[in-house]
Amino acid sequence: MQYHLNGFKPGNLQIPDAARIPAALPPITDLPTEVDVLIVGCGPAGLTMARQMAEFADIKTSIVDLKPGPMLFGQADGISCRTQEILEAFNCSEILAKETYQLYKNAFWEPDTKQPQNIRRKHKVDDARLGLSEFVHGVVNQSRLHDLLLEGMENSVTHLVPHYNRRLLTLDTEHSLYNDLSAYPITASFERTDAEQPGKVETMRARFVIGCDGGKSVVRKQLSISMEGDSANKSWGVMDILAVTDFPDIRIKSFIQSRDNGAVMIVPREGGYLVRLYVELDLLEADQRACNLDLGVDDIIAKAKRIMTPYTLDVKEVAWWSIYEVGQRVAERFDDTPAGNPQELTPRAFIAGDAGHTHSPKGGWGLNTSLPDTFNLGWKIAAVLQGKAHSRLLSTYGPERRKVAQMLIAADRKMSALVATRPSAKVAESGTKTNTADIEKFIARQNGFIAGTSIEYNPSFICTGFEHQHLATGFKIGQRFHSAKAARLADGCPVHLGHLNKADGRWRIFIFGDEECPTDTASAANQLVEFLAHSKSSPIRRYTPDGADIDAVIDVCAVFQQDDLSLQDLGPLLWPAKGIYALRDYEKVFYPLAHEDIYQLRGIDRSNGCMVIVRPDQHIANILPLAASDELGEFFAGFMLAGRQVVLDCHRRQYLRRN
Numbered sequence: 181m182q183y184h185l186n187g188f189k190p191g192n193l194q195i196p197d198a199a200r201i202p203a204a205l206p207p208i209t210d211l212p213t214e215v216d217v218l219i220v221g222c223g224p225a226g227l228t229m230a231r232q233m234a235e236f237a238d239i240k241t242s243i244v245d246l247k248p249g250p251m252l253f254g255q256a257d258g259i260s261c262r263t264q265e266i267l268e269a270f271n272c273s274e275i276l277a278k279e280t281y282q283l284y285k286n287a288f289w290e291p292d293t294k295q296p297q298n299i300r301r302k303h304k305v306d307d308a309r310l311g312l313s314e315f316v317h318g319v320v321n322q323s324r325l326h327d328l329l330l331e332g333m334e335n336s337v338t339h340l341v342p343h344y345n346r347r348l349l350t351l352d353t354e355h356s357l358y359n360d361l362s363a364y365p366i367t368a369s370f371e372r373t374d375a376e377q378p379g380k381v382e383t384m385r386a387r388f389v390i391g392c393d394g395g396k397s398v399v400r401k402q403l404s405i406s407m408e409g410d411s412a413n414k415s416w417g418v419m420d421i422l423a424v425t426d427f428p429d430i431r432i433k434s435f436i437q438s439r440d441n442g443a444v445m446i447v448p449r450e451g452g453y454l455v456r457l458y459v460e461l462d463l464l465e466a467d468q469r470a471c472n473l474d475l476g477v478d479d480i481i482a483k484a485k486r487i488m489t490p491y492t493l494d495v496k497e498v499a500w501w502s503i504y505e506v507g508q509r510v511a512e513r514f515d516d517t518p519a520g521n522p523q524e525l526t527p528r529a530f531i532a533g534d535a536g537h538t539h540s541p542k543g544g545w546g547l548n549t550s551l552p553d554t555f556n557l558g559w560k561i562a563a564v565l566q567g568k569a570h571s572r573l574l575s576t577y578g579p580e581r582r583k584v585a586q587m588l589i590a591a592d593r594k595m596s597a598l599v600a601t602r603p604s605a606k607v608a609e610s611g612t613k614t615n616t617a618d619i620e621k622f623i624a625r626q627n628g629f630i631a632g633t634s635i636e637y638n639p640s641f642i643c644t645g646f647e648h649q650h651l652a653t654g655f656k657i658g659q660r661f662h663s664a665k666a667a668r669l670a671d672g673c674p675v676h677l678g679h680l681n682k683a684d685g686r687w688r689i690f691i692f693g694d695e696e697c698p699t700d701t702a703s704a705a706n707q708l709v710e711f712l713a714h715s716k717s718s719p720i721r722r723y724t725p726d727g728a729d730i731d732a733v734i735d736v737c738a739v740f741q742q743d744d745l746s747l748q749d750l751g752p753l754l755w756p757a758k759g760i761y762a763l764r765d766y767e768k769v770f771y772p773l774a775h776e777d778i779y780q781l782r783g784i785d786r787s788n789g790c791m792v793i794v795r796p797d798q799h800i801a802n803i804l805p806l807a808a809s810d811e812l813g814e815f816f817a818g819f820m821l822a823g824r825q826v827v828l829d830c831h832r833r834q835y836l837r838r839n
Contacts, residue, residue, distance in 0.1 A: 183451040188499035190252040205249040218386035219243040225533030225550040226392030227329040232558030234336035254500035258544025261313035262632025269683035280318025287429040288616035291439040308627035345374040351402035397535035409509030417480035419501035427491040514578035537585035539592035559796035645802035651790035654782030666770035693740040694789035704806035713753040719816040
């Protein structure tokens with residue numbers, strides 16, 4: 181797709197340039213006085229949290245932002261493979277994949293040895309992330325991702341829309357109420373910033389609060405959570421431009437290091453014409469801030485031209501620009517419980533995204549780490565509020581995501597030092613020098629982390645079963661479910677199994693059958709299906725509410741090695757009757773494709789088969805043998821609650837039943 185030919189225009193890229201106009205600012209409505217979940221901030225973390233909460237009709241959510249309306253342009257642009265996998269869970273990956281500029285190549289440029297004032301291409305290589313996912317790393321304006329999340333929220337069962345023009349003033353917490361899940365222990369006050377009623381203060385009580393309000397987070401400060409880290413005393417300029425140039429790799433992600441003038445990183449943008457440049461500026465003094473530099477976009481352009489000599493760069497339009505300083509910081513904790521939590525308080529307030537980790541934007545890690553933060557947290561809060569899971573589930577968010585943030589900070593510190601030609605003070609003191617070969621090696625080593633596909637959570641009660649990892653070596657426990665195709669038994673249609681993991685709060689059990697026929701009553705697969713469908717110890721029987729569909733809480737799918745089976749012979753668990761008409765579900769049983777055998781691709785033991793248990797955030801929680809029905813029951817008993825607890829208001833449940 182091509183757009184922005186005659187100038188940059190934000191908005192829905194499905195609308196032609198000539199007709200595209202920014203949407204009108206949304207109307208301002210009063211804040212609710214009580215909510216289950218309050219989200220502060222409409223960035224990637226906040227909107228992902230809201231998009232997840234919007235799926236649950238019995239959870240009242242409010243999302244509030246200081247800005248007057250949705251983002252139009254600027255800030256992040258990289259959309260990693262893992263981010264697109266998450267968006268597939270929200271059923272909007274197709275449009276994003278269509279609109280993004282997909283990155284297949286990297287180019288590396290250095291000073292010309294014969295004419296050192298000029299740059300020359302060292303070489304071009306395939307992007308190291310290719311093949312890590314069914315999706316390709318892409319580039320698109322962050323605002324388009326926001327648009328898709330906002331659209332999904334508004335079209336959901338809750339019709340959730342943000343409240344703009346609100347500045348958070350205070351956040352008061354009552355710790356004595358934290359372990360009473362029916363209580364509202366947090367009170368937030370907001371000041372309106374619109375022209376109609378400026379200064380009006382509104383108060384809201386909440387059961388849970390999530391601070392997604394950026395690097396200068398008011399929520400984080402109100403919770404007295406400090407940031408740890410330092411600055412590299414480096415400044416960079418960034419700009420999205422429409423330009424005419426004879427630089428041959430302008431449509432390839434390029435790393436350029438000049439001899440005397442600094443470095444440029446080029447990221448081609450969506451639409452075929454737009455391009456982003458990160459331009460190395462000067463060292464900062466110890467107490468100097470990038471925002472206070474007496475520099476403008478003309479200075480960034482002039483510097484880029486010098487670095488890219490002998491090639492020309494004629495900038496026709498600047499869609500957005502900024503100057504930032506390089507620094508890496510991570511929050512000391514990601515929730516409001518004290519260190520060690522001696523009182524065993526249930527966490528009630530959390531921080532996510534840039535509120536918990538700040539770094540340079542060059543690696544594309546900001547959006548792509550912020551969004552998974554709340555994709556991790558959302559289903560956990562929903563499960564606790566709905567009485568499906570014990571509140572101890574919430575204690576897993578901080579350790580899981582802070583580990584990722586610490587890895588991000590370390591990687592960004594290394595990446596920032598490699599890309600720059602003028603080292604920070606610490607690097608200068610060490611005498612270390614870098615070149616584009618170092619950048620290339622770093623990207624190759626970190627490709628899984630950069631793509632987000634190798635993020636792995638530490639062992640816990642929702643991340644276990646490592647002794648059985650050999651049964652499916654390609655499904656790494658703690659990492660996301662690495663999708664592969666299988667043929668649907670009912671119609672032979674090839675389906676990506678990972679795309680069955682939707683953001684609906686449900687757990688998934690994937691049964692990979694052994695060599696025995698699953699209709700044989702003596703086979704391990706048949707006995708497992710019978711256990712799940714009929715045993716009192718079955719997690720399906722224990723945790724599915726009366727009157728709900730059999731897959732309402734835990735969805736079971738199966739891949740069998742035989743392709744001549746009949747669904748009718750596999751039992752009601754795998755051919756269930758659902759909905760008000762008891763219609764049969766024909767989309768739970770699969771068999772391997774001859775040319776893309778999932779058993780071979782994911783290292784699944786054909787002789788023994790296995791179960792792969794997948795969390796609602798698509799990460800693998802456990803791998804068990806087919807005969808390990810007792811262990812399966814014990815796993816879910818470690819955090820699930822049998823019978824829905826009274827957490828949500830009774831009158832709201834009655835209202836939902838009537839409507």
